[in-house]
Amino acid sequence: MEEKSYSVTGMTCAACAAHVKKAVCRLDGVESCEVNLATERLDVKFDSGKIDFERLRKTVEDAGYGLADEKKYKTAELVIDGMTCAACSAAVERTARKLPGVKSAEVNLTTSRGSFVYDPSLTKLSEIKTAIEKAGYVPREAEGGKARDLERERRERELGSMKKRLVVASVFAAPELYIAMSHMFPALALPLPAFMDPHRFPFVFAVVQLILTLPVVICGGRFYTRGVKTLLKGAPNMDSLVAIGTGSAFIYSLYATAMTFPDKHAYVMSLYYESAAVVVTLVMLGKYLEAVSRGKTSESIKKLMQLRPASATIEKDGSELEIPVDEVSVGDLVVVRPGSVFPVDGVVAEGVSTADESMLTGESLPVEKQSGDLVTGGSINGEGLVKFRATRVGDDTALSKIIKLVEDAQSKKAPIAKLADVVSGYFVPTVLAVAVLSAAGWALSGKGADFVLTTFVSVLVIACPCALGLATPTAIMVGTGKGAELGILIKGGEALETAHRVSAVVLDKTGTITLGKPQLTEIVSYGDISEEDALMLCASAERGSEHPIARAITEGAEARGISLASPESFRAVPGLGIDALVSGRRVLAGNLKLMQENGVDTGISAEDAARLSSSGRTLMYLALDGRLSALMAAADTVRPTSRDAVARLKKLGVEIYMITGDNKRTAEAIASDVGIENVLSEVLPGEKAAEVRRLQERGLKVAMVGDGINDAPALAAADVGIAIGTGTDVAVESADIVLMRGDLADVAAAISLSRATIKNIKQNLFWAFIYNTVGIPFAAGIVYLLGGPMLSPVFAGAAMAFSSVSVVGNALRLRRFKIN
Numbered sequence: 133m134e135e136k137s138y139s140v141t142g143m144t145c146a147a148c149a150a151h152v153k154k155a156v157c158r159l160d161g162v163e164s165c166e167v168n169l170a171t172e173r174l175d176v177k178f179d180s181g182k183i184d185f186e187r188l189r190k191t192v193e194d195a196g197y198g199l200a201d202e203k204k205y206k207t208a209e210l211v212i213d214g215m216t217c218a219a220c221s222a223a224v225e226r227t228a229r230k231l232p233g234v235k236s237a238e239v240n241l242t243t244s245r246g247s248f249v250y251d252p253s254l255t256k257l258s259e260i261k262t263a264i265e266k267a268g269y270v271p272r273e274a275e276g277g278k279a280r281d282l283e284r285e286r287r288e289r290e291l292g293s294m295k296k297r298l299v300v301a302s303v304f305a306a307p308e309l310y311i312a313m314s315h316m317f318p319a320l321a322l323p324l325p326a327f328m329d330p331h332r333f334p335f336v337f338a339v340v341q342l343i344l345t346l347p348v349v350i351c352g353g354r355f356y357t358r359g360v361k362t363l364l365k366g367a368p369n370m371d372s373l374v375a376i377g378t379g380s381a382f383i384y385s386l387y388a389t390a391m392t393f394p395d396k397h398a399y400v401m402s403l404y405y406e407s408a409a410v411v412v413t414l415v416m417l418g419k420y421l422e423a424v425s426r427g428k429t430s431e432s433i434k435k436l437m438q439l440r441p442a443s444a445t446i447e448k449d450g451s452e453l454e455i456p457v458d459e460v461s462v463g464d465l466v467v468v469r470p471g472s473v474f475p476v477d478g479v480v481a482e483g484v485s486t487a488d489e490s491m492l493t494g495e496s497l498p499v500e501k502q503s504g505d506l507v508t509g510g511s512i513n514g515e516g517l518v519k520f521r522a523t524r525v526g527d528d529t530a531l532s533k534i535i536k537l538v539e540d541a542q543s544k545k546a547p548i549a550k551l552a553d554v555v556s557g558y559f560v561p562t563v564l565a566v567a568v569l570s571a572a573g574w575a576l577s578g579k580g581a582d583f584v585l586t587t588f589v590s591v592l593v594i595a596c597p598c599a600l601g602l603a604t605p606t607a608i609m610v611g612t613g614k615g616a617e618l619g620i621l622i623k624g625g626e627a628l629e630t631a632h633r634v635s636a637v638v639l640d641k642t643g644t645i646t647l648g649k650p651q652l653t654e655i656v657s658y659g660d661i662s663e664e665d666a667l668m669l670c671a672s673a674e675r676g677s678e679h680p681i682a683r684a685i686t687e688g689a690e691a692r693g694i695s696l697a698s699p700e701s702f703r704a705v706p707g708l709g710i711d712a713l714v715s716g717r718r719v720l721a722g723n724l725k726l727m728q729e730n731g732v733d734t735g736i737s738a739e740d741a742a743r744l745s746s747s748g749r750t751l752m753y754l755a756l757d758g759r760l761s762a763l764m765a766a767a768d769t770v771r772p773t774s775r776d777a778v779a780r781l782k783k784l785g786v787e788i789y790m791i792t793g794d795n796k797r798t799a800e801a802i803a804s805d806v807g808i809e810n811v812l813s814e815v816l817p818g819e820k821a822a823e824v825r826r827l828q829e830r831g832l833k834v835a836m837v838g839d840g841i842n843d844a845p846a847l848a849a850a851d852v853g854i855a856i857g858t859g860t861d862v863a864v865e866s867a868d869i870v871l872m873r874g875d876l877a878d879v880a881a882a883i884s885l886s887r888a889t890i891k892n893i894k895q896n897l898f899w900a901f902i903y904n905t906v907g908i909p910f911a912a913g914i915v916y917l918l919g920g921p922m923l924s925p926v927f928a929g930a931a932m933a934f935s936s937v938s939v940v941g942n943a944l945r946l947r948r949f950k951i952n
């Protein structure tokens with residue numbers, strides 16, 4: 133029997149999923165099948181001798197849907213220039229999805245990156261790029277480390293250009309505003325040169341304003357080129373609103389200027405150059421502040437990227453050679469001097485030192501490194517000179533994978549963002565309609581052209597799709613970035629959102645709550661032998677054994693500084709222990725059965741054995757020359773941070789379960805030690821996922837925490853899988869969240885960070901919706917109808933700029949998140 137997973141297309145409701153399941157399950161050779169509407173996937177177990185993919189596909193197509201083999205799809209990452217608001221990113225997504233073979237398109241406005249899953253047999257990547265270009269944007273392929281550096285440099289250049297244009301626009305907009313407003317407030321008696329008096333020289337007054345406005349319009353030219361282009365493509369965005377609003381004011385002002393030249397001096401009071409100039413300047417200011425703030429949201433990635441040195445020193449043919457880090461190859465002998473950065477991953481070949489890995493793991497204490505130890509690229513060498521063999525280079529290093537993981541996480545949308553995405557798609561056309569209808573309504577009511585134009589421009593300018601588009605991605609960027617700083621890698625918006633609803637945490641015992649390897653805990657000696665002598669003889673006999681308990685005893689002796697002797701003879705007794713000769717004495721070390729088979733009386737140790745066994749210890753008996761001399765106990769000891777971690781989780785109000793294959797007595801002893809009341813004991817590796825599902829059936833949102841290969845199915849089955857980063861690659865791959873420090877206390881920190889991020893997103897969405905809900909009707913004149921003031925386009929532009937900046941600013945507060 134084979135188990136396969138396929139993507140189903142065309143399903144829109146639960147009835148569709150049921151229809152597909154019914155059709156596939158009817159096939160001869162299908163043992164079981166499940167259809168998931170949310171993920172649009174078909175999981176089927178079938179006899180490959182009777183059924184192949186083509187037959188499955190035909191069955192699903194006959195039912196009215198489509199079936200795609202996952203192997204057919206490719207994923208492309210593109211950087212997309214020219215996007216300025218949520219409507220832009222929505223337009224790119226719509227454009228790509230219209231192409232045949234494009235399965236999904238997700239575009240992140242905050243990072244200017246898009247992820248496209250497509251079938252290369254139906255659509256080429258070049259066709260996706262061409263479609264995006266036709267929509268008015270510029271796509272570029274996103275690559276590895278060097279491309280990231282170039283991307284950062286490009287963004288910095290763009291920011292510098294924005295600043296220059298903003299300064300020039302401000303220099304001209306300020307006097308324009310002064311001149312335009314001087315005659316509106318006679319009580320202030322604002323001085324103007326005599327030749328610009330609007331009553332005596334109206335044409336000069338108008339032309340001076342035109343001259344001051346033109347440079348501002350030129351500096352904001354992108355609003356007009358992009359706005360008109362996207363409008364003509366049928367996908368208007370925020371630029372379109374600014375272009376139509378300020379363009380209308382500017383063109384009307386040109387008409388009024390022309391009318392003042394002959395003799396219609398009254399038109400001098402119908403100039404709106406200041407609306408065009410000041411609104412464009414304010415929007416540019418908002419965009420600049422937004423770009424600066426958005427740059428700060430990715431600061432965590434920048435810090436990680438700065439860890440990577442530009443060059444590395446390798447030893448070749450007896451001499452040292454400095455080369456670019458991209459040229460380091462697997463197997464090269466790399467030389468790292470004190471205080472320098474390890475350029476790539478590798479294994480220490482020579483030297484002893486320490487490494488500061490705090491930026492990668494969040495662990496503040498330096499880690500000792502000697503021959504045979506692993507070193508990670510990006511960590512800082514301590515006081516010793518070290519030579520190591522490169523094992524992973526380029527995009528394969530741990531640092532590059534962390535950067536990629538964080539970037540991917542920041543580009544994935546959270547389910548909470550779906551509402552904003554739907555609204556953003558209809559937002560700009562709706563605003564255009566509101567602007568036209570409100571202007572038409574006021575015109576029909578008898579209001580003059582000045583009033584109608586003010587309403588029209590104000591509605592277009594105050595609307596802010598950016599606030600909606602930025603509400604979720606900026607918070608996710610800051611949240612995942614902050615997590616990376618703390619050694620918590622969150623693999624996407626969905627994991628971040630689900631984690632805040634976790635109501636139960638299942639902790640694997642071995643390697644998660646405990647250290648994952650036995651340690652010597654007690655020695656009880658009998659007769660006239662001391663504990664130290666008993667340990668020396670036992671460890672000397674066991675030094676050649678690979679048994680975990682034997683290693684625990686040997687390491688225990690070494691930790692106490694005991695010198696070990698070499699055994700004169702050694703014989704392993706399978707399943708029982710060892711029989712050796714050390715310093716002329718016969719040493720038997722093993723379990724109770726070994727003692728019994730060799731006629732050793734263990735009655736004196738019965739009470740101690742019962743006490744230690746009841747507390748979950750594994751026992752080793754030591755007999756010297758046929759007499760019981762000591763009883764040693766070893767156990768997989770609890771991590772120093774486990775008790776505190778459990779206490780923190782309890783403060784968050786979640787249920788805590790410990791899951792283990794150990795017997796009930798041992799499991800309960802360890803659970804009691806760390807403060808866990810709920811114990812799932814004697815659970816086989818293959819049954820862990822089933823235990824997780826049982827908890828889910830009770831209505832609990834379950835987070836599974838583990839580190840081993842046997843934890844992978846349970847990590848995948850849980851609502852949120854959390855892997856201890858020091859564990860196996862399989863566990864890390866299966867998890868939604870990775871704790872790089874291997875510290876169980878970070879589970880509570882991950883849940884707390886998730887809750888803080890989702891709270892921040894809800895605040896952002898609330899502000900964005902309320903701002904637009906209140907602002908647009910205000911600009912349309914609803915408040916004026918009720919006896920209130922009419923909103924000026926200048927104030928509308930200022931409000932719009934403040935809206936997007938405030939959303940990003942609120943998201944940046946997450947950078948102050950601390951682990952309590």
